[in-house]
Amino acid sequence: MACEARRKPVLAEPEFTDSCAANLARAAVENGCIVPIYTILPDHVHVLIMGAEDSSQPKKAMERFKYLSGTWLFHKRPGVAWQDDFHDRNIRSSDDWPNHVRYIALNPVRAGLCENIKDWPFTGSIGTDLDEILDTTI
Numbered sequence: 001m002a003c004e005a006r007r008k009p010v011l012a013e014p015e016f017t018d019s020c021a022a023n024l025a026r027a028a029v030e031n032g033c034i035v036p037i038y039t040i041l042p043d044h045v046h047v048l049i050m051g052a053e054d055s056s057q058p059k060k061a062m063e064r065f066k067y068l069s070g071t072w073l074f075h076k077r078p079g080v081a082w083q084d085d086f087h088d089r090n091i092r093s094s095d096d097w098p099n100h101v102r103y104i105a106l107n108p109v110r111a112g113l114c115e116n117i118k119d120w121p122f123t124g125s126i127g128t129d130l131d132e133i134l135d136t137t138i
Helices: 014-030 058-076 097-110 130-137
Strands: 033-040 044-051 123-126
Touching (some): 014 033, 014 044, 033 097, 044 058, 044 097, 097 123, 097 130
Antiparallel strands (some): 033 044, 033 123
16 A cells, blocks of 8 residues: 555546556566556555566565656645555465455445445556456455
């Protein structure tokens, strides 16, 4: 999870979310990763990022994503910035994977931003089929 430094509710704007998704895709591909699910909320982003090959570097992909999207924020939204760090968690068991997908997918619902996970326009995936992932985990 990456948070806007002062938790300003400015991230869920189409101009940012489009750039954010493009930067996340770039960072994932550059580091051999896929993103089964991400969701962009007004003041933070949840990303499930996984290695797709032996040489994958998910942590570097997340760092690259924050750099790319942070540069966009610096130029387009002065005064808005990511927190210095991000919260990461390693999923050690395949049994835990669906729980993390559900947590990310349901975050906009829990926050009162929508009633159904498919109604939130700022949830997506990179390198996988989001509908298939949601259908098998939700």
